[in-house]
Each structure stands twice: as structure tokens, then as C-alpha cells.
Amino acid sequence: MPNRTIYVADADMPIFEKAQQLAGDNLSATIVQALRRFVETEEAKVSGFEEITVSVGKGRPYMRKQFRGRIIARRRLSVQDDTKWLLLTVYQTAKGRFALYTRYTANWSGWSNRQRKASKSKRAYEEGSQWDWEWNWDMSSHDWSSAYEDERRLEVFETLEELKEQIPEELYEAIAQYLKGGDLEILDI
Numbered sequence: 001m002p003n004r005t006i007y008v009a010d011a012d013m014p015i016f017e018k019a020q021q022l023a024g025d026n027l028s029a030t031i032v033q034a035l036r037r038f039v040e041t042e043e044a045k046v047s048g049f050e051e052i053t054v055s056v057g058k059g060r061p062y063m064r065k066q067f068r069g070r071i072i073a074r075r076r077l078s079v080q081d082d083t084k085w086l087l088l089t090v091y092q093t094a095k096g097r098f099a100l101y102t103r104y105t106a107n108w109s110g111w112s113n114r115q116r117k118a119s120k121s122k123r124a125y126e127e128g129s130q131w132d133w134e135w136n137w138d139m140s141s142h143d144w145s146s147a148y149e150d151e152r153r154l155e156v157f158e159t160l161e162e163l164k165e166q167i168p169e170e171l172y173e174a175i176a177q178y179l180k181g182g183d184l185e186i187l188d189i
Helices: 010-023 027-046 122-126 160-164 169-179
Strands: 050-058 063-079 084-093 098-106 114-118 131-135 151-157
Touching: 010 027, 027 050, 027 063, 063 098, 063 169, 084 169, 098 160, 151 160, 160 169
Parallel strands: none
Antiparallel strands: 050 063, 050 151, 063 084, 084 098, 098 151, 114 131
């Protein structure tokens, strides 16, 4: 096997020596491993991929998972009688798979059934004077603990067809169109 000479600047010697100490007798394999990772990362960047880190689990602490990919679609759906949001993010991975990241989170936008009523008359309304708020909400039976716990999942699919069963039809169609290059309409305006 041919020898390669690596020149190390004096300022970088401490890190080189630490690597030698950690690698033991096989610093060459460690350098090749680092170069392989560097090349993969740079090639992925050129192709539009980046390091993606997501949190998975139900409630804290979450486990973190990392992969190379790029976002190809996002959707937010209202679920459980508008009490939660289902956030869907679909990634294309650097190895050509599809990663579906789902996150259930509280929908605080509909936290009450407030209805405004003018306190006096139409004139009071037009003048922007006082309003009475009607709070039609029985909080006694609501389980607040579920609102604070987000559930987050990451599932990986080999093909778009496998992913199809897990996402809404309109999201699937948008992804298929994007992958065919049909996400750009050239207008003659």
C-alpha cells in the first residue's frame, strides 16, 4: 500500500496528537473515516441535503434522531375535535427513502368557545366601547395533561407508494408532482 504524507500545521498538532492517542495504532483508519464522512456530507450539501435532527417520543425527555435529508412537504391538520394539531413533515433522505415526521401538539387557537356580545347597542359596538365576554366552557372534565405532552414520531419508508398509506391523498399528490419536477408552472404573463 502506498504511503501518503500529511502535513499538519503546528497550531493543529494538539488535535492531531489527541486523535493519535484515541485511535491507538490505527490513526490512518480514523483519518479515512473522517474523510469519508466529510465527503458524504459535502456531496449531500451539493445535492440539497442537510443534517436533519428531530425529537421523537411522547412527552419529555425526547430522543433525538439525525439523518441527511431535505424537506419535500409539510401539512398541518386539525384532529381530535380541533383540540390538537397533527403536523406532518415529509423528507426525502440522502439514500432515496422517505421519512415521515409526525407531531401531535395542542391546538391552543380554539381553547374556548368565546362569543362577543355588545353590552349596550349597535352604537356602543360602532364606537368600540365595552364588550361582554360569554365564557361557555365547562373545564371540569377536561384533561389538561394531554395538552402539554406532544407525541412525535419518525417513520421511514422505502418507496413513495409505501408512504402513500400514511398521509392524506392531497399531500401524496403534491409530493408525487414535486418528484416528477411538476412543481413549477411557467407562466406566459
